[in-house]
Structure formats: structure tokens, C-alpha cells
Amino acid sequence: MDGVTDASFRYMxxxxxxxxxxxxxxxxxxxxxxxxxxxLAAFIYDEIERPVVAQIFGVEPDSYYKAAVLLCSLGxxxxxxxxxxxxxxxxxxxxxxxxxxxxxxxxxxxxxxKKGVKDxxxxxxxxxxxxxxxxIEAVKKNKDWFPKIISKKSExxxxxxxxxTRIGYDKIVAEEWVKHLLEVEPANITMHGRxxxxxxxxxxxxxxxxxACKVVKASGLNTTFLGNGDVKSMDDANExxxxxxxxxxxxxxxxxxxxxxxxxxxxTIKEGLEAxxxxxKYFEKLNHVNFQNIRKHxxxxxxxxxxxxxxRINLMQxxxxxxxxxxxxxxxxxLNDGPRLQ
Ligand SMILES: Cc1cc2nc3c(=O)[nH]c(=O)nc-3n(C[C@H](O)[C@H](O)[C@H](O)COP(=O)(O)O)c2cc1C
Numbered sequence: 001m002d003g004v005t006d007a008s009f010r011y012m013x014x015x016x017x018x019x020x021x022x023x024x025x026x027x028x029x030x031x032x033x034x035x036x037x038x039x040l041a042a043f044i045y046d047e048i049e050r051p052v053v054a055q056i057f058g059v060e061p062d063s064y065y066k067a068a069v070l071l072c073s074l075g076x077x078x079x080x081x082x083x084x085x086x087x088x089x090x091x092x093x094x095x096x097x098x099x100x101x102x103x104x105x106x107x108x109x110x111x112x113x114k115k116g117v118k119d120x121x122x123x124x125x126x127x128x129x130x131x132x133x134x135x136i137e138a139v140k141k142n143k144d145w146f147p148k149i150i151s152k153k154s155e156x157x158x159x160x161x162x163x164x165t166r167i168g169y170d171k172i173v174a175e176e177w178v179k180h181l182l183e184v185e186p187a188n189i190t191m192h193g194r195x196x197x198x199x200x201x202x203x204x205x206x207x208x209x210x211x212a213c214k215v216v217k218a219s220g221l222n223t224t225f226l227g228n229g230d231v232k233s234m235d236d237a238n239e240x241x242x243x244x245x246x247x248x249x250x251x252x253x254x255x256x257x258x259x260x261x262x263x264x265x266x267x268t269i270k271e272g273l274e275a276x277x278x279x280x281k282y283f284e285k286l287n288h289v290n291f292q293n294i295r296k297h298x299x300x301x302x303x304x305x306x307x308x309x310x311x312r313i314n315l316m317q318x319x320x321x322x323x324x325x326x327x328x329x330x331x332x333x334x335l336n337d338g339p340r341l342q
Pocket of ligand 1 (some may be wrong): 001084228
């Protein structure tokens with residue numbers, strides 16, 4: 001999730017409760033192709049996260065090809081193409097969920113991504129694939145960010161290419177849409193049960209997710225299918241798998257402030273505060289983005305006890321991990337532990 005599932009948050013999640021797979025924030029392929037080295041920050045990851053999938057978006061097939069080769073070289077376990085983002089600055093350019101309206105282009109993007117993966121596995125170099133020279137140099141220079149750069153042919157392999165999407169653009173077309181996608185055989189399709197027009201309003205339509213899933217299963221292909229939308233807990237996730245026949249679910253907002261989500265529980269008051277300290281330290285260590293970006297996480301961790309609001313307000317003024325710990329520690333030591341108040 002853009003602005004949320006950066007390397008530091010994914011690390012927290014994987015350390016405290018391990019999901020089957022994690023996905024990076026999405027990154028624009030045209031930016032990568034032009035040499036926007038800042039985009040590389042989204043591709044920092046730790047070994048603890050594996051399998052870890054890089055998510056990309058955009059509209060230019062050739063940029064997908066180059067991005068695929070670059071991502072393979074960074075050692076990712078998969079590449080996911082975003083065909084679900086409803087945000088205007090993404091969809092207005094024809095990418096994200098707008099691709100539902102241009103299925104021919106959408107299919108081409110999958111084909112070009114797979115071609116990049118295949119060419120990489122067969123031995124092409126980043127230079128031969130046309131990856132921007134500034135990107136190549138930035139990757140080589142930042143060994144601490146990218147310790148797992150692959151170059152040897154013997155270590156190369158075909159990694160899965162998947163698609164994350166919605167049930168439609170302005171109306172529901174879930175079944176026809178997955179038929180299009182199946183023509184290019186993505187390894188997985190994840191479907192969020194709202195149209196672009198709905199943004200995040202109303203409830204996710206799991207009946208439509210189930211219908212699209214049936215189309216995928218009837219195809220006889222190896223494509224797996226995940227449902228997405230409004231999953232609140234692990235029990236809820238397991239219920240949805242049973243009820244709607246999907247291979248699994250993708251969880252978004254329910255993990256905010258809860259690195260214990262995949263262990264099927266909420267943090268206690270003290271665990272929430274410890275997580276705030278640990279996450280901030282790790283975030284600062286990676287030092288790849290603005291310190292302000294940690295504040296939303298602090299707001300999600302620090303809740304459910306008397307005095308939480310005051311502590312949150314104080315934390316919003318701070319600029320480094322040491323100050324955050326100094327602010328939280330005395331409160332943490334003074335509290336009795338227990339479940340967070342709702
Ligand atoms: C702040 C935020 C950022 C998001 N960024 C992405 C993204 O980069 N890529 C993506 O596929 N979905 C993104 N999403 C959508 C989520 O993956 C998910 O489809 C949506 O939140 C519905 O699932 P949920 O009800 O479990 O949250 C984002 C959602 C939110 C709230």
C-alpha cells in the first residue's frame with residue numbers, strides 16, 4: 001500500500017506474524033525507465049520478507065519490460081502489476097484501474113513484463129535490456145539497500161507475474177475482465193470487490209469476487225485467485241476463503257498498526273508501544289524517506305489506553321527515533337499491560 005507498506009513496515013509485519021507473501025508499495029514504470037532513482041526506495045526489502053513481490057504501475061509496455069528485468073536483478077520473488085488503483089493521478093493517465101477499460105493494453109503489459117522476466121532468466125544484461133544507466137549505477141552503489149543483486153546466470157529463474165485489480169471501472173465487469181486477463185495467464189489475479197468509481201465507499205462485493213473466481217477455476221489454468229476488500233481478521237479471512245471459494249485473501253487496511261495481524265490477534269497496549277519504538281528505529285535506520293512518514297504508524301500503534309491521545313499529540317512533534325523512544329518509554333513503564341480499549 002502506497003505510503004504504508006514500505007520496507008520498515010513489512011519488516012515489522014514479517015517479524016511479528018508472517019503472511020504467505022508481502023507486496024511492496026507500487027512504483028511507476030515510466031519513472032524507472034527515465035531514471036527516477038528515488039523510485040528505487042520502494043524496492044528495499046529484507047530477507048525476512050520472502051516471498052516478497054514488487055508492485056509496479058504505468059502504461060508503457062516497453063517500460064514494463066525494462067522494469068521487469070531490473071526487478072529480477074534485485075532478487076524479487078514476483079512482480080505484480082497494479083490494475084486497481086483508483087487515484088486520479090494514476091487512473092487519469094490510463095494506468096491502475098483505468099486499464100480495465102483498455103484490456104488489449106492491459107494484456108500487452110502482462111506480456112511485456114513476462115518477456116522481461118524470461119529474457120532475464122535466459123541471461124540478458126541490464127544494459128542489453130535498455131535499463132536506464134542511472135538506475136543501474138544507483139543499484140550498484142547502494143549495496144546496503146540491495147544486498148541481493150543477482151547477476152550470475154546460474155542464480156536466475158523465472159518469477160511469477162501477477163495482476164491486482166478491481167471488479168470494474170464504473171460498472172461491474174468482473175467476469176469478462178478476468179477472461180481477458182486469463183488470455184495472458186498471470187500467475188495470480190487479486191480482485192478488490194469495488195469498482196474504480198466506488199473508490200473505498202460501500203462494502204466490497206464478495207459475490208462478484210466469487211463469480212470471477214469461478215471463471216478462473218473453470219479455465220483450467222494454473223492462475224491462482226485472491227479476493228480483497230474489508231477483511232477484518234484472520235478468522236474473517238478464513239471464513240471468506242471457505243464461503244467464496246478463493247485461494248486466499250489479500251489484506252490491506254486491517255494491518256495498520258497491527259504487526260500481529262497474521263498471528264490472529266491485536267497487540268496488547270504494551271506491545272503496541274514497543275512496536276512503535278521498534279518500527280521507528282528500523283525506519284530511521286533505512287533512512288530512505290522523510291521522518292514524517294512514520295507519524296501515521298505511530299498514530300495507529302498508540303491507542304486504546306488512558307492518555308493515548310496526549311502521547312500521540314506529543315509524538316507528532318518529534319523528528320527522530322531516539323526522541324520517540326524517550327517519549328514513549330516512561331508511559332510504557334508506567335502502564336499495566338492488557339488488551340487495548342476499543
Ligand atoms: C493508503 C492506501 C494505499 C494503497 N496503496 C495500494 C498500492 O500501492 N497498491 C495496491 O495494489 N493497492 C493499494 N491500496 C489498496 C489495497 O491494496 C486494498 O485493495 C484496499 O485497501 C482494500 O482492501 P482492504 O479493505 O483490506 O483495505 C491502497 C490502499 C490504501 C488505503
